[in-house]
Amino acid sequence: MQVIVINSQKGGSAKTMLAKHLSVEAERAGDGPVFLIDTDPQGSLTAWHAKRESETPQRVDLPFDGIERGLGLLRQHGAAYCLIDTASGRVEVAQELFRIADFVVFPVQASEDDLTAAPVTVQSLKEAGVPFLFVLTRVKANTLITAQAAAVLSRHGQVAETFVGDRTAYKSPYPKGQTITEAEPRGPAAKEMSALWENIKSCLHESISLGRGQN
Ligand SMILES: Nc1ncnc2c1ncn2[C@@H]1O[C@H](COP(=O)(O)OP(=O)(O)O)[C@@H](O)[C@H]1O
Ligand SMILES: [Mg+2]
Numbered sequence: 001m002q003v004i005v006i007n008s009q010k011g012g013s014a015k016t017m018l019a020k021h022l023s024v025e026a027e028r029a030g031d032g033p034v035f036l037i038d039t040d041p042q043g044s045l046t047a048w049h050a051k052r053e054s055e056t057p058q059r060v061d062l063p064f065d066g067i068e069r070g071l072g073l074l075r076q077h078g079a080a081y082c083l084i085d086t087a088s089g090r091v092e093v094a095q096e097l098f099r100i101a102d103f104v105v106f107p108v109q110a111s112e113d114d115l116t117a118a119p120v121t122v123q124s125l126k127e128a129g130v131p132f133l134f135v136l137t138r139v140k141a142n143t144l145i146t147a148q149a150a151a152v153l154s155r156h157g158q159v160a161e162t163f164v165g166d167r168t169a170y171k172s173p174y175p176k177g178q179t180i181t182e183a184e185p186r187g188p189a190a191k192e193m194s195a196l197w198e199n200i201k202s203c204l205h206e207s208i209s210l211g212r213g214q215n
Pocket of ligand 1: 010011012013014015016017018044088137138139164165166167168169170171172
């Protein structure tokens with residue numbers, strides 16, 4: 001089982017959005033069973049998951065100090081991936097999670113504020129020696145700031161080839177807790193999430209073959 005933590009210290013960078021859409025995409029791609037853990041006290045991921053009719057991805061409720069033991073149980077139950085959503089601004093908690101992660105997805109908006117905040121998380125990731133991938137989120141097509149952000153971030157680590165577009169569909173509710181990618185499986189959001197999941201998997205597998213902490 002691979003444990004993927006989704007973290008950035010900046011609020012609103014799309015951590016929860018990616019936890020939802022990537023977990024759904026991983027199941028769709030046949031890479032499950034996928035489990036979700038929501039470590040954010042705000043509980044947005046949990047609230048979304050409660051609305052779902054689909055049985056996958058599954059979510060497990062674990063107290064923070066029970067996560068390591070819980071991950072052991074998930075492994076025994078044949079889980080393939082566990083995606084952990086995190087809160088912003090809780091550096092110590094994030095550092096604990098980086099210790100148990102196989103990989104970290106680090107969403108960043110192409111904005112001055114997000115770029116300024118990024119080095120704090122990068123520092124923690126490098127201290128933990130965990131491989132990570134920047135994902136540019138809420139990207140508006142053909143903007144200079146997107147290219148600048150990719151260039152700045154690439155000095156600190158790898159940037160996912162797939163940029164996540166700013167799409168109303170990602171924040172809109174769909175019946176039965178579906179994501180847009182389930183509601184419109186041939187639409188642009190579905191193609192984007194599928195490409196991003198492939199980017200993440202190849203980066204993760206590359207880091208496994210190199211040994212943890214090569215990013
Ligand atoms: N690519 C996107 N396009 C449009 N809206 C987005 C996108 N990504 C996230 N959002 C919206 O932006 C807000 C913040 O995203 P969220 O995932 O909650 O951030 P975080 O969990 O990092 O605080 C939410 O309302 C979410 O639906
Ligand atoms: Mg969130």
